[in-house]
Amino acid sequence: MLKTLLSQVKQYKLASILTPLCMIGEVICEMIIPVLMAGIVDKGIYGNNMGYIFSTGGKMIVIAVLGLLAGLLGAYYGSMASTGFAKNLRKAMFDNIQTFSFSNIDKFSTSGLVTRLTTDVSNIQNAYMVTLRMAMRAPASMIVALVMSFIISPELARIYLGAVIFLAVVAVLLMRRATRYFKQVFEKYDELNESVQENVSAIRVVKAYVREDYENAKFKKAALNIYNMFVKAEGNVVYVSPLMTGTVYVCILLISWFGAHMIVAGNLSTGSLMSLLTYCMSILMSLMMLAIIFVMMTMAEASGKRIAEVIEEKADLTNPENPVMEVADGSISFDHVYFSYNKSSDEPVLKDITLDIKSGETIGIIGGTGSAKSSLINLISRLYDVTDGSVKVGGVDVRDYDMEVLRDQVSVVLQKNVLFSGTILDNLRWGDKNATEEDAKRACEMACADEFIEKMPDGYNTVIEQGGTNVSGGQRQRLCIARALLKKPRILILDDSTSAVDTATDAKIRKAFATMIPGTTKLIIAQRISSVQDCDRIIVMDDGKINGFASHDELLKTNEIYREVYESQTGVSGDADFDSASGQ
Template sequence: MLKTLGAQVKEFKKASIATPIFMILEVIMEMIIPLMMASIIDDGVEKGDLHHIYVVGAFMVVAAAIGLFAGIMGGKYGAKASAGFAKNLRQAMFENIQEYSFSNIDKFSTAGLVTRLTTDVTNLQNAYQMILRMCMRAPASMIIAMIMSFYINARLASIYLVAVILLGTCLFLIMRSATKYFEQAFPKYDELNASVQENVSAIRVVKAYVREDYETGKFHKASENIYKIFCKAEENLSFNAPLMQLTVYSCILLISWLGAKMIVGSSLSTGELMSLLTYCMNILMSLMMLSMVFVMITMSLASARRISEVLNEKSDLDNPENPDFSIPDGSITFDHVYFNYKKGAGEPVLSDINLSIQSGETIGIIGGTGSAKTSLVNLISRLYDVTDGSVKVGGKDVRSYDMETLRNEVAVVLQKNVLFSGTILDNLRWGDKNASEEECKRVCRLACADEFIDRMPEGYNTYIEQGGSNVSGGQKQRLCIARALLKKPKVLILDDSTSAVDTATDAKIRKAFLTEIPETTKLIIAQRISSVQDADRIIVMENGKVNGFGSHEELLKTNEIYREVYESQTGGGGDFDEKRGE
């Protein structure tokens, strides 16, 4: 974990090294000042030597100035190093997430990833700054003050040693009891973020069903859980301050009492006693600082582990050593394909799939909910890898291709359509960032998106809100289809991507595909038979297996499931799930 996180310091190593150096310099200057004060009192004030007071006073001013400069520079470099470390952590996590396969992403919740990129990184940033500054300053201050105290009077300094041992033991026990609560707290932030994310993204549904009170209750429960855990942790930590004050005042009383006796006995000077009292505060306050550092480190340990999980998670889909960068055509072959989302997790999602699709063919895929239609097409663009068997595109196993090349040539319009904030042109150019406006208009005509874009006041420069909230479901689907067409793919997969489009527009889109992109292999997943009946061939899926494969006419004659669904839809407008008496 430390190696993983330490690798993200990168260009801020110099700042990370400079910070503790300046902090130690500041401590040295602070520790010299009490000795100078003792000298002023013992050799200047008591002896009436004004010259000595001036000289030592001047040195004190210089020491204070150096200490001030060192403190400022330590703060400056500490902030730079910790902020830079946090920046690199966020960047590294985000870049690594971009490399994840779908199976990697499935291991994390969206809310969990957001928490790791925000709250957890902030905790680690604060802890790193504390480590660079306080972890160097506090031990150095305590050690130097202890050495100075023993130099002045070993007998009185032994009081500090006993106090440090007792206080350190108590603080360790407090920290250990608080740690378990902090480890429980940060996963609860995932639940809180999940509640907020779900509520905001589905706010229209919440309001439509008047469920604001229910959602407020869910949020309150998640927030209350975090509150209770932190309260328990803080209850343990609340013993820190009383213990520290008890120790400090006990040490001051003992040193004052014993020191006064030693002054009377002429074995200790007034200046030395004052220095010892100053060092007493330095030692015990350093210990208090260390306890705060331990609190921060304790809080950040859970965050550090969660961040390391994201950084150490590597994509299970890798490019081969010598990948192919050219896909000859859009032919697709499934050769005894088995697939499961998790290896060894029960029955496979897809079982013994054998299919051969010619380049340029239009293939319909139809099946009930949960029949693994989407799982089937996800293997073509290698969003997942097969568990057994092979999927070939252009006559070669998809695992032999460079993944970027494969995904550029196999365009997928996913079942869940997503648009990003920006203009319509910005969204379309996700398909080809160098596409001209004329090319964007051409693909929009193919997807029948020009019909509504031309009616918008700003046309193709119309701004799309986050998630496409200012366009309808059908408009969103057509824009996503146009975006995929801009890639000029050899294979185009439409995963139920015209479900929100009326049948007339659906027919126009299919007709445009037939005439404008005849060489592109088209796979159309649909619930409506009318969306696929003109396809060259149709795949009927049931329970992760191919139940039938042929043309519309052939399936009507030979496939009972297809025939029943066709009759139910043409007779009463039913969908694929309404079959066999369901």
């Protein structure tokens, strides 16, 4: 874990080295000043030597300024190193997430990834800052203070040493109890983020069903869980500060008592006693800083493991050593394909799928809910890999292609249509970043999106809100289809992407496909027979298998499922649908 995290320090190594060096310089300056103060008291005041007082005072000012400068530089370099480290961690995670296949993404919840990119990285950033500054300063300050105390008076310094050992043991025992609670806190953060994400993304549904009170209660419960965990952890940590303060005050009383007797006996000077008391406060502050470091490192350990998991996660799907860089045509071939989302699953999602689709064909795909229609088309653009068998595009196994090349030529409009904040033109250019406005207009004409875009006040420069909430479901679908068309793909896949479009517009879109992109292979998943009946051939899916694969007319004669659904939708007889028909 440490190796993975520290590898992201990168260009901030120099700042990471300079920070502790500056802190050591600050400590040295702080430790010299009590010695000079003792000299002023013993030699200057008691010796009535004003020259010594002024010269030593001047030295103290210079050393104090140098200490201040060292502290400021330490803070500057520490901030640079910690914020830069956090930036690199976020970038490393985000970059690696972009390489994830769907199966990798399935391992991490969206809310979990958000927590790792935000809260967990902030914990690491704070811990790194504290480590660079306090973790070097506190031990150095404490060790130097103890050494100086032993130099001044070994007898009184033993009191410090005993106090340090006692407090170290107590702190370790208390922190060990707190550690397990800090480790559980971040799992609760995932639940909190999940509650917020669901509520914000589905706020219209929440209001439509008047579920605000329910959502408030769910959020309150998640927040309360975090509160309770922190209370348990802090309940153990809270004893550290009063114990340390009380112990140091006892040390001050003992040193004052025994020191006064030693001054009377002539074994200790007044200035030396003042130095010892100053070093006592330095040791107190050092111990307090060490306690803070221990708490933050405990929290950072849990966060670090979660961050390292994301950075170290290897994508299930990778390019071959010598990938094919060109897709010859839009032909598709499935050869005895089996597929499971879970490798250990007993029952595969797709079972012995064998079919051949010619380049330029228009293929309809229908079937009941859970019949694995989407799973079938996800294999074509290699969003998942087959469990057994092979899928070929353009006569080449999809696993032999460069994935970017393959996905540029296989354009998919998924069931869940997503638009991003920005103008309509910005969204369309996701399909082709170099597309002109004329290119975008032609794609929108094919997708029948130009009809409503031209009615908008700003046309193609109309701003789309996040998620496309300011356009209707049908408009969102048509924009996503136009975006996919801009890629000029060899294969176009529409996964139930016209479900929110009226039948007349659906027919226009299909007609445009047939006349304007005849060389593109088109796969259309739909629930309406009218959306696929004009296709060259239609695949009927049932329970992960191909129940039929033929033209509309042939399926009406030979396929019972298809015939029953057709009759129900055209009003010939009954009221069946795909789910009920396939279950017979």
